[in-house]
Amino acid sequence: MSEYTAKRKASHILYRRKHPPVKSVIIPAIREHNGLYAMMVRLRWVCPQCDKPRGERFDTLSYDGSRRLGVHGWRNACGHVDKYDCVRQEARENGLN
Numbered sequence: 001m002s003e004y005t006a007k008r009k010a011s012h013i014l015y016r017r018k019h020p021p022v023k024s025v026i027i028p029a030i031r032e033h034n035g036l037y038a039m040m041v042r043l044r045w046v047c048p049q050c051d052k053p054r055g056e057r058f059d060t061l062s063y064d065g066s067r068r069l070g071v072h073g074w075r076n077a078c079g080h081v082d083k084y085d086c087v088r089q090e091a092r093e094n095g096l097n
């Protein structure tokens with residue numbers, strides 16, 4: 001790798017750290033969603049605990065104890081679990097929604 005390429009790559013990694021990709025996901029709007037209350041939010045696609053990339057979105061069902069609701073889920077490779085309660089809080093505060 002040339003020095004130029006190495007520098008470009010390093011600056012790209014730094015840029016990515018400062019400006020992580022943003023993704024839209026559908027999550028339950030409240031814990032007891034009654035099978036109805038979903039919302040779409042924009043999130044920086046990095047784990048809030050360790051800053052590593054979040055996992056791929058997939059379609060899943062959230063069960064609130066009585067009804068199912070179609071939402072997105074993801075599994076982070078770092079092992080930290082994003083709880084919907086925390087994700088709602090993050091979405092309120094991240095300046096993207």
Ligand SMILES: [Zn+2]
Binds near residue numbers: 049076
């Ligand atoms: Zn993590």
